[in-house]
Amino acid sequence: MCAQKQLTGEFLVDFDPFAPWVGFQEGNAWQYTFYVPHTPEELVSTMGEEKFVNRLDSIFTVSEKTKFGGEDIDAFAGVKYLYNQGNQPNLHIPWLFNFTNKPWLTQKWVRRINDEFYGTGEIHGYGFGQDEDQGQLGAWYVMSAIGLFDVKGLIETEPSFQFGSPLFEEVKIDVGGGKTLTMRTNKNGPQNFYIQSILLNGKPYLKKEIPLKELRDGAVLEFTMGSTPEPGLFKMTEK
Template sequence: MAALSNTHLQIFKDKGWFGDGIANSEFVSGVGTNFVGLAIAGAYHAGIRNYDVELAYQAVKANELSYKNRPIGSGKLDTKAFVENGFVPFLERQGDDFVTDSTGSNFSGSHTLEYSFSAFAAAQMAKAMGKTGDYDKFIKLSNGWRQILNPQNKLMQPKKANGSFIEKFDPYQPWRGFQEGNSVQYSFYVPQNPAGLVDAIGKDNFNNRLDSIFTVSEKLGFGGGKTIDAFAGVNSIYNHGNQPNLHTSWLFNFSGKPWLTQKWTRAIGRDFYGTEPIHGYGYGQDEDQGQLGSWYVMNALGLFDVKGFTDLRPIIELGSPLFEKVTITLGNGKTLTIETKNNSKNNVYIQSATFNGTSLDNCWLYRDDLMKGGRLTFVMGSQPNISWGTKIPPPSAQ
């Protein structure tokens, strides 16, 4: 990650911008939302700082706020609209399927959600470096998702420049307001503040809706069924074959039902992934730089962070490990052993857990504690222990 950070900082020094897509140090086509700043902020909070930290912060800040003379290759061409409105207004132009400019975007819903997340990452970096004024600005922008959450249907719904929600809204329709997905999928895309989203939707409504989504999507292998296409699941209610949904099954840890995270993450690992030539990552999938494979590895270890280490003090969520024993050599040279007892394909629920001999009552740990190394032990069972992991939910502070 240090090498990646230094590479992008060199590009920033050479060109004045981060690149949305890079090949041979030149801007190439990306998806238009440019998460380089978020990645560097995450590296900073994970303690990876062997680069010019002040330059890194200025680059992160520019990526979130600057728009004058912004080149196409840097993405985020609707930054001006987001900064001035707090959300990206919806644009729809006859005969033009992909529209993004300084006034808005036809992907305004997903752009608003993604920019809110990256603003949160920048806010936490600003806070860590004592830049209070910048923090206040970024943290306000990080709540842009609230502006497009329709209080009536509790779904993310794009808004027009005048602040009204778009008409003829179909929450299952992909590509209209949402890039490579639809409103049902993206309505859970608030990884920076899951507790805020749970509260806005209502805890019971949130849990019932999300659990039913997985119950239905299980019949389609958690994606687009057996359709062979990179975007096979974009109109599904859940699509593990693309990035916007990869954190969703871990949100039950924030909503008071961690056993449902244990249940559904194991089920996704079992059904979506395969070993046949035609069924590796689903059938229709969009692997994109190893994210689907990386998800499987982290999921099999029973470790995840929906925020990508962008918290001021990052955490690690605990899920349902696949293996009886795994030993990881950490970046600091220490080792972490994860072991399970009574684990099987049916025994997917955590009954109890300990870390270095001390009982764990929560479904998460601070990353810096885990990086001290040692032994993380889970006792598994076939029925959920609904009292485990619910004492203190993972932090979702602003």
């Protein structure tokens, strides 16, 4: 995890990785360990893929018990936890499994967060304990619900989206120029949150990411969902 040094180069004494606001804005060392959104591949490589996946999966297993960020009604309810869905520095983290050979864990945990953190009540609409100061929590839910998200924030020369676990039977998005992106799911349901196959314009799609250009040209994406992971879904050597 992240550690903290003083200007002299010496590490802080009695360092507490759960302590917020000590060198980390609106978070703690555990949370900021994964704050490398522009180069997630390097983070996975540096930590080692097996360790990375196991650590991240265990973080969400523990965090589910605290509703992924605490149940207190407070903008900073989750700053002392392992993971905090209620604030911006954490929101890319469940999508990082897409940069490993276990992308189905992104599908699992994103769906769990959608189901358990968000709600329809006046207070719980953006989750228990939240910091919805730029609309990002709501936007995260929208992107997660349609099943597309880019950890890197579309900053690459040829940006692309990673896949999540789409909630809807069908979504249509006007992408401009008279073109439409249509996304459909088959066999979707509360327990069927794992992608089994993807069709792009009627043909099998085997990559973990889809270029923004493909979507802006107008496309039809069809997802078949199931209750168990599909390890052979993607060609692991390709993006």
